[in-house]
Amino acid sequence: MEGRVLIIGLGLIGGSLAMCIKAQHPGAELIGFDADGDQMDLAMMLGVIDRVAGSIEMEAPKADLIIIATPVLTTGSIIESLASLQLKDEVIVTDTGSTKGFISLMASSLREKGIAFIGGHPMAGSHKSGVAAAKKILFENAFYLLTTDTMVRSETVDRLKEWLSGTRAKFLEVSPEEHDYLTGVVSHFPHIIAASLVHQASRAEQGNPLVNRLAAGGFRDITRIASSSPRMWRDILLQNREVLIYLLNDWQDEMGRVKELLVTNDRDSIYDFFDSAKTYRDGLPVSDKGAIPSFYDLFVDVPDYPGVISEITGYLAVENISITNIRIIETREDIYGVLAISFQTPEDRARAKECIEKNTDYDMSLGK
Numbered sequence: 001m002e003g004r005v006l007i008i009g010l011g012l013i014g015g016s017l018a019m020c021i022k023a024q025h026p027g028a029e030l031i032g033f034d035a036d037g038d039q040m041d042l043a044m045m046l047g048v049i050d051r052v053a054g055s056i057e058m059e060a061p062k063a064d065l066i067i068i069a070t071p072v073l074t075t076g077s078i079i080e081s082l083a084s085l086q087l088k089d090e091v092i093v094t095d096t097g098s099t100k101g102f103i104s105l106m107a108s109s110l111r112e113k114g115i116a117f118i119g120g121h122p123m124a125g126s127h128k129s130g131v132a133a134a135k136k137i138l139f140e141n142a143f144y145l146l147t148t149d150t151m152v153r154s155e156t157v158d159r160l161k162e163w164l165s166g167t168r169a170k171f172l173e174v175s176p177e178e179h180d181y182l183t184g185v186v187s188h189f190p191h192i193i194a195a196s197l198v199h200q201a202s203r204a205e206q207g208n209p210l211v212n213r214l215a216a217g218g219f220r221d222i223t224r225i226a227s228s229s230p231r232m233w234r235d236i237l238l239q240n241r242e243v244l245i246y247l248l249n250d251w252q253d254e255m256g257r258v259k260e261l262l263v264t265n266d267r268d269s270i271y272d273f274f275d276s277a278k279t280y281r282d283g284l285p286v287s288d289k290g291a292i293p294s295f296y297d298l299f300v301d302v303p304d305y306p307g308v309i310s311e312i313t314g315y316l317a318v319e320n321i322s323i324t325n326i327r328i329i330e331t332r333e334d335i336y337g338v339l340a341i342s343f344q345t346p347e348d349r350a351r352a353k354e355c356i357e358k359n360t361d362y363d364m365s366l367g368k
């Protein structure tokens with residue numbers, strides 16, 4: 001497709017979408033705006049955008065597609081300021097925010113002027129922020145939730161999907177309320193729990209400095225999302241308050257029941273607590289990417305010596321296989337450790353396994 005695409009907010013998500021659009025629609029002109037001049041300069045330097053916008057007021061009226069990829073509290077005010085401009089009749093305005101209820105309410109100012117607003121939420125990302133972390137494959141196979149209203153024609157939704165087809169994401173239309181409930185359960189609430197687990201460990205460390213060292217492995221993995229941008233998560237929580245308060249009450253009830261099981265030494269019910277969680281969790285789809293991106297782990301049994309990481313990364317580098325994380329898990333006191341390598345896609349992991357098999361005789365297993 002051809003036309004002018006204005007991206008407001010050139011961070012991880014805005015930058016990654018810009019890359020996807022450029023790759024799929026080389027004839028389009030990508031114009032970027034960010035409140036942080038350094039992010040704009042970096043986006044230009046990395047070739048993520050074609051040019052920088054002097055201001056939203058100057059560029060929005062000429063745009064065919066406007067993507068707002070700022071923290072969600074800011075998105076509302078940007079929508080309001082767009083509604084005060086003379087935009088093209090056929091322009092599509094969309095956003096990437098992790099919440100949808102408040103944003104679609106704000107979008108009524110655009111709707112009143114006959115401007116199509118389609119809420120968007122690519123359900124992929126990372127705990128990293130900024131355009132430097134942007135990548136074209138970020139959204140591949142991920143769900144991309146869209147919220148529309150009856151005023152938006154289905155051809156307009158199709159046109160947006162075509163603009164975004166380079167993401168290779170799976171589009172799903174939901175209502176804003178459904179969106180906020182679903183993402184509350186599978187994304188927003190887990191971020192609260194991850195941060196809370198970290199707070200608990202940090203308090204425990206005051207009494208015992210060993211906590212810090214022992215929290216290095218699995219604990220670090222399950223709390224990865226606690227390293228996400230505090231501003232982004234503050235804004236998400238404030239915009240999804242009702243759902244999150246409901247989920248917190250529900251969680252507190254459940255924790256109360258677990259506490260009671262411990263107080264009463266209820267052996268069978270404690271077993272059931274874990275057993276029913278395992279059954280549900282084991283039945284979750286493995287091929288779909290969910291709300292919190294998973295990484296595909298490969299575990300390699302290696303002799304625990306310092307050069308082993310560079311040996312393995314060397315083999316992978318020769319075959320151009322990117323990794324997202326690598327670390328040694330020292331499982332035993334003896335000479336073997338497990339090298340845990342994470343990949344963005346199952347295909348990268350399969351190629352890596354083949355590559356390591358070719359070059360070494362180390363045993364390997366796949367993470368679940």
Ligand SMILES: NC(=O)C1=CN([C@@H]2O[C@H](COP(=O)(O)OP(=O)(O)OC[C@H]3O[C@@H](n4cnc5c(N)ncnc54)[C@H](O)[C@@H]3O)[C@@H](O)[C@H]2O)C=CC1
Pocket residue numbers: 008009010011012013014033034035036039069070071072074096097098099121122123124125126127128129130131229232236
């Ligand atoms: N990080 C993630 O994994 C995901 C984030 N999202 C949503 O996408 C949006 C963007 O998130 P990220 O790209 O991760 O954040 P980010 O922090 O990497 O980028 C946000 C950018 O917006 C800019 N910005 C802030 N206020 C602005 C303003 N008034 N005008 C212009 N630019 C402004 C910031 O300078 C920053 O460069 C958020 O609404 C977030 O909820 C959606 C899916 C995944």
Ligand SMILES: O=C(O)C(=O)Cc1ccc(O)cc1
Pocket residue numbers: 097098122123124125126127128187225228291292293
């Ligand atoms: O860090 C992670 O893995 C995430 O949880 C990424 C993420 C953050 C916000 C979203 O709305 C969707 C995905």
